Amino acid sequence: MSSSAASLLVLEAFYGGSHKHLLSLVLNLFPDSYYCLLTLPATKWHWRSRCSSLYFAQKIPTDHKFKKVFITSCTNLGELIGLRPDLSQCEKVLYFHENQLVYPRKSDEKDRDYQHSYNEVVSALAADKVIFNTSYNMRSFLDNCDSLLKKVPETSFEPIRAQIEKKCDVLPVPIDVRSLCGLVGRNLEQVQADEGVATESRGSSNDEPIRIVWPHRWEHDKNPDLFRDILFELENRNCDFQVSILGEKTTSIPESISEINSKLKNKIIHFGFLSSKEEYYKVLSKSDIVLSTANHEFQGLAVMEAAILGCYPLCPNRLAYPEYLPEKCLYNTPSQAVKFLANACRNATAFRKRSPTVDLEQFTFNSLSARYEKLLGNVDFKR
Structure with a gap:
């Protein structure tokens, strides 16, 4: 793996649509040398959700000076940190464009695969900051994260909403x-x-x-x-x-x-x-x-x-x-x-x-750019 002198690591497992639009705007706030961007194509979403943590773990430089990680909810952040424990000391910012906890059921769907929803909950627990594009997104996630865990057979979990909620904020995808x-x-x-x-x-x-x-x-x-x-x-x-x-x-x-x-x-x-x-x-x-x-x-x-x-x-x-x-x-x-x-x-x-x-x-980007610059800017992070 190559080395990186960048301070910000940006990971996008579904690089298309609004996901790509967001990065195309906010990364222009910083010089190219400030960040390292790794992406996967915006196809086969279910495979990206399941496997992107391993892919990124293999691609992220081992010799780096990262202080922050900006990652979207398509990647299991908990898995990534387990595979790359050297990133655990970075400030981890998790962005939710959407959440799977309230994804509507198909008319012919009998059994639901809750793995993607569970991945998002684990990622939110592993993150230091959890950012949603709208209040509705944040509210629907927080209102359903504990009820999701109650679906696990013969297993009892402690409530987790409070752990996640204190790290949450709302920051929309800007319009250019x-x-x-x-x-x-x-x-x-x-x-x-x-x-x-x-x-x-x-x-x-x-x-x-x-x-x-x-x-x-x-x-x-x-x-x-x-x-x-x-x-x-x-x-x-x-x-x-x-x-x-x-x-x-x-x-x-x-x-x-x-x-x-x-x-x-x-x-x-x-x-x-x-x-x-x-x-x-x-x-x-x-x-x-x-x-x-x-x-x-x-x-x-x-x-x-x-x-x-x-x-x-x-x-x-x-x-x-x-x-x-x-x-x-x-x-x-x-x-x-x-x-x-x-x-x-x-x-x-x-x-x-x-x-x-x-x-x-x-x-508008004009209204939101300062907040993104503050969120992703180079600051010392102390756990």
């Missing part, structure tokens, strides 16, 4: 507003001076159908079945709309997404993942409404980005969404979502004059 606006050719000042308020006029002209964008991964936890049902109901009501179905697909396309593609083909203007950020953001900037149907969402970076680019967010009144969206952007039932969308479709000109006024200033 300047880059976001630059990629779609908009002047930053046009979005607004405070960078966080989405009051920009929408990209569609008044005589065009309402454009709905669904930016989720094509997996069951994003509830594509509800998305299908909402679109089909709009179609049944003879609503005029167009839809962009974005997000990454897994090995198989959900049946509900295939049904939408088959029955509403004439209304689909984009279907599938857009690898170009510029193209992706331009689709968002030309859309009217960003719709979420998620059952599992811990921040919703795609919704935030769409809102900044002028989309009206329409999201479930649960998960992380109520932390930053006003009540008028939240729905409690599918019928409420359908009613909102139907009214928008029938009064497109009037709808485009509305503004959701979503204040996302606290989530």
Whole structure:
């Protein structure tokens, strides 16, 4: 193994999406010589969760001067420290983009594998600081960590919530507003001076159908079945709309997404993942409404980005969404979502004059960079 003079060791076992986005921003706060970054591709998540600790243990330089370790919850930190005890004296900062303790069960799932949830609990116990992207993420983890251990047969554990909670803090994944606006050719000042308020006029002209964008991964936890049902109901009501179905697909396309593609083909203007950020953001900037149907969402970076680019967010009144969206952007039932969308479709000109006024200033990189610099900066750590 090579040697390293870096002070910060950064480990990311799922280097893609919001995970990659976070590191691309915060590591730019430091010179290259300050940190050592080791990653694994954002594929085969279950294998990354199970095996990344051994992989990193083999790749981390043995001759190093690390003072801090920044690692995400996809890697079992407890295992890593057991394999590499030389890291035990470093300050260990664990970041949760999501947590598996409240991952929704598949409809055909009989027995759940709790190993991934258990790994996260062990990692939180082994860490010195535990950071979550939203209060909902932190709350849902803390509320369920002791109940998870109660599922272990013929075994009794002491409560652990208090041990973890005292180490916890909330620090969101930042939105890079300047880059976001630059990629779609908009002047930053046009979005607004405070960078966080989405009051920009929408990209569609008044005589065009309402454009709905669904930016989720094509997996069951994003509830594509509800998305299908909402679109089909709009179609049944003879609503005029167009839809962009974005997000990454897994090995198989959900049946509900295939049904939408088959029955509403004439209304689909984009279907599938857009690898170009510029193209992706331009689709968002030309859309009217960003719709979420998620059952599992811990921040919703795609919704935030769409809102900044002028989309009206329409999201479930649960998960992380109520932390930053006003009540008028939240729905409690599918019928409420359908009613909102139907009214928008029938009064497109009037709808485009509305503004959701979503204040996302606290989530911008400009607002959060100092906190990340303090969290990952070079300080002496004494246990």
